[in-house]
Amino acid sequence: xxxxxxxxxxxxxxxxxxxxxxxxxxxxxxxxxxxxxxxCNLFLxxxxxxxxxxxxxxxxxxxxxxxxCRQCSDFCRYNALAALPTRVLFFPSLCHGCGxxxxxxxxxxxxxxxxxxxxxxxxxxRSSPEFYRGLLNIGETMTSAVIKELKKHxxxxxxxxxxxxxxxxxxVITSIGDVDYCVLVTESTPFGFHDLKLAIGVVxxxxxxxxVIINRWGLGDSRVEEYCKxxxxxxxxxxxxxxxxxxxxxxxxxxxxxxxxxxxxxxxMFEAIKLQLAGVEEART
Amino acid sequence: MxxxxxxxxxxxxxxxxxxxxxxxxxxxxxxxxxxVDAADMHLILKPEILxxxxxxxxxxxxxxxxxxxxxxxxxxxxxxxxxxxxxxVDPYECEGCAVCTIVCPNGAVSMKKKVSGQSFxxxxxxxxxxxxxxxxxxxxxxxxxxxxRTNAKKxxxxxxxxxxxxxxxxxxxxSAISAITGTDLVLVVSEPTVxxxxxxKRVLELTAHFMIPTVICINKYDINEENTxxxxxxxxxxxxxxxxxxxxxxxxxxxxxxEQTLIEYAKSSACLNENEFADQxxxxxxxxxxxxxxxxxxxxxxxxxxxxxx
Numbered sequence: 001x002x003x004x005x006x007x008x009x010x011x012x013x014x015x016x017x018x019x020x021x022x023x024x025x026x027x028x029x030x031x032x033x034x035x036x037x038x039x040c041n042l043f044l045x046x047x048x049x050x051x052x053x054x055x056x057x058x059x060x061x062x063x064x065x066x067x068x069c070r071q072c073s074d075f076c077r078y079n080a081l082a083a084l085p086t087r088v089l090f091f092p093s094l095c096h097g098c099g100x101x102x103x104x105x106x107x108x109x110x111x112x113x114x115x116x117x118x119x120x121x122x123x124x125x126r127s128s129p130e131f132y133r134g135l136l137n138i139g140e141t142m143t144s145a146v147i148k149e150l151k152k153h154x155x156x157x158x159x160x161x162x163x164x165x166x167x168x169x170x171x172v173i174t175s176i177g178d179v180d181y182c183v184l185v186t187e188s189t190p191f192g193f194h195d196l197k198l199a200i201g202v203v204x205x206x207x208x209x210x211x212v213i214i215n216r217w218g219l220g221d222s223r224v225e226e227y228c229k230x231x232x233x234x235x236x237x238x239x240x241x242x243x244x245x246x247x248x249x250x251x252x253x254x255x256x257x258x259x260x261x262x263x264x265x266x267x268x269m270f271e272a273i274k275l276q277l278a279g280v281e282e283a284r285t
Numbered sequence: 286m287x288x289x290x291x292x293x294x295x296x297x298x299x300x301x302x303x304x305x306x307x308x309x310x311x312x313x314x315x316x317x318x319x320x321v322d323a324a325d326m327h328l329i330l331k332p333e334i335l336x337x338x339x340x341x342x343x344x345x346x347x348x349x350x351x352x353x354x355x356x357x358x359x360x361x362x363x364x365x366x367x368x369x370x371x372x373x374v375d376p377y378e379c380e381g382c383a384v385c386t387i388v389c390p391n392g393a394v395s396m397k398k399k400v401s402g403q404s405f406x407x408x409x410x411x412x413x414x415x416x417x418x419x420x421x422x423x424x425x426x427x428x429x430x431x432x433x434r435t436n437a438k439k440x441x442x443x444x445x446x447x448x449x450x451x452x453x454x455x456x457x458x459x460s461a462i463s464a465i466t467g468t469d470l471v472l473v474v475s476e477p478t479v480x481x482x483x484x485x486k487r488v489l490e491l492t493a494h495f496m497i498p499t500v501i502c503i504n505k506y507d508i509n510e511e512n513t514x515x516x517x518x519x520x521x522x523x524x525x526x527x528x529x530x531x532x533x534x535x536x537x538x539x540x541x542x543x544e545q546t547l548i549e550y551a552k553s554s555a556c557l558n559e560n561e562f563a564d565q566x567x568x569x570x571x572x573x574x575x576x577x578x579x580x581x582x583x584x585x586x587x588x589x590x591x592x593x594x595x
Contacts, residue, residue, distance in 0.1 A: 008322075008323050009296055009297065009323040009325070010293075010295060010296010010297050010323075010455040010456075011295060011296035011297010011298060011455075012296070012297060015480065034456075036455075036456035036457045036458045036461075036487075037294060037295060037455070037456055037457065037480075037483070037484045037487060039295075039480035039483060039484070042479045042480050042483055043479070043480075057364075075383070075387070077343060077344075077381055077382055077383055078382075096380055096382060097364060098364055098365075098380065098382030098383075098384050099362070099364060099384060100382055100383065100384040100387065103362065103384060103387060103388065104387060136457065136458065138457060138487065138490040138491050138494055139457075139462070139491060139494040139495070140458075141427065141458060141459035141462060143456075143458040143459065144424075165456065166296045166322070166323065166455055166456070167322030167323055167426070167454070167455075167456075167460075168322050168323065168419065168421055168422060168423075169321075169322045169419060169422075169423060169424060169426040169460070170423075170424035170426070171458065172322075172422075173377050173422045173424070177377060189538055189541055189542070190325075190328050190541050190542065190544065191301065191325045191328060191541060194323075194325060194328055195323045195325065198323060198421065201421040202421050202422050205421050205422050206377075206422065219538055220538055220541075220542065221542060246508060247508065247509070249478055249480075250477060250478040250479070250508050250509035250512060251478075251479065251509065251512075252478075252479035252480070
């Protein structure tokens with residue numbers, strides 16, 4: 001089963017929930033899909049090893065063969081190729097690696113080489129949870145490509161927890177697109193509530209069953225709870241606005257390690273998710 | 286015209302809160318909410334929309350089932366696995382490259398435009414504002430960020446404003462890059478947590494990569510003073526000025542619940558602590574303004590900003 005932890009906005013506690021849930025379960029994989037800012041291992045402290053480089057195919061133009069017919073530059077939707085009177089220029093950072101230019105070139109002047117976008121790393125040896133993360137190179141825009149590569153390491157026989165990036169755009173869709181369940185983490189403030197509604201829009205559009213965790217519960221007001229009640233959305237867990245939790249977080253300690261009573265709560269949340277999914281399945285058949 | 290972008294390595298550090306406060310302090314500025322994924326500034330600034338424009342991201346492919354002969358060429362050449370076994374295009378996977386249109390032997394594939402959001406030019410109680418709404422699950426937010434920035438520039442010219450304050454997105458990917466390129470100054474809001482420090486370093490690599498002058502503000506510095514010291518030491522080493530540190534304060538949430546900037550909220554508050562907090566934000570703003578205008582700042586001694594390669 002694949003469970004993604006997402007939220008419309010950053011800083012609501014996605015990583016906290018992902019880590020504490022993963023540490024409460026056994027035989028589980030954890031994937032840090034926030035490849036722009038991967039934070040999980042700061043709390044886990046695993047020794048990581050590189051599993052693979054993430055690459056993107058890019059064109060190499062043989063200037064001898066190129067007769068500047070402009071077909072490639074006219075075709076490129078990403079403006080990665082520009083035909084000058086004397087040569088065709090290539091801007092690697094704009095290229096999405098679709099390969100169209102090589103297909104089109106009538107002179108067969110375009111070969112492909114590889115550009116490095118980032119790396120996939122995993123925890124060395126047998127770790128619990130089994131941990132993978134992607135890391136996007138600085139200055140690189142192809143976030144989703146790294147996430148896609150990362151997700152190829154999901155073992156379908158295990159429970160996989162995916163720590164999604166913030167927002168509602170492509171990297172989030174790539175992260176949560178094919179999961180069985182989505183946990184949306186929010187806080188009950190005007191910003192949190194607004195962003196939660198956006199996130200709900202995403203999971204509804206993707207038809208993913210979901211539930212909500214209210215983090216820093218006690219802060220703000222009760223609008224999130226009232227909304228969830230009215231919409232029939234399960235509130236899976238409330239994590240109080242507790243100085244101790246915040247302090248452990250600031251030091252990089254997942255709070256279930258110091259407050260073991262929370263392990264039970266995450267376990268029962270996991271059971272509730274399974275029940276909810278069983279109900280969804282039943283409703284379908 | 287100067288441009289300031291406020292970013293944070295990590296989400297939830299108080300970027301929007303601080304930017305909204307700046308909006309109420311700046312005398313002649315345009316506000317641009319470039320966190321288009323999770324735009325929140327409008328919740329505080331309540332913009333009155335003057336102009337609205339549909340935003341089109343890249344076109345996506347559509348296969349005409351009448352013309353499709355199921356030869357499989359499109360599936361073979363699509364590098365994004367966007368064509369399903371029954372020859373339908375998954376709109377979330379399609380990157381709009383149009384390779385399928387050139388390999389289809391029967392002309393069954395065409396590219397279709399799709400409205401992916403809206404961009405707005407608006408008026409607020411603090412001046413003009415450019416912002417946007419990205420459709421749910423849409424891609425290419427970097428392009429929408431550029432649209433918002435273009436609109437902000439137009440507003441600045443139209444209303445004779447000499448500064449654009451940009452609320453940027455979190456992360457280091459395409460939208461963050463679009464929000465900082467070509468700006469005069471980046472203010473990074475950081476928080477003293479292990480993840481905050483990690484993300485701060487990544488975002489500083491980004492501003493160094495694009496060679497944009499950068500200053501730091503540490504928010505909630507008192508939640509872990511040891512980590513605050515680590516950030517300050519690191520910044521000193523990299524010659525990146527820390528222009529302010531703010532303590533954790535409930536005023537941020539209280540102001541948000543009142544749909545006010547914290548400067549507005551503090552004006553009606555009798556709480557000494559809250560007024561002090563607002564004063565500190567005013568000081569940070571004064572420093573930012575000085576740096577933007579190239580005036581030597583007394584406390585930090587900054588005139589021209591230096592960058593060291595990380």
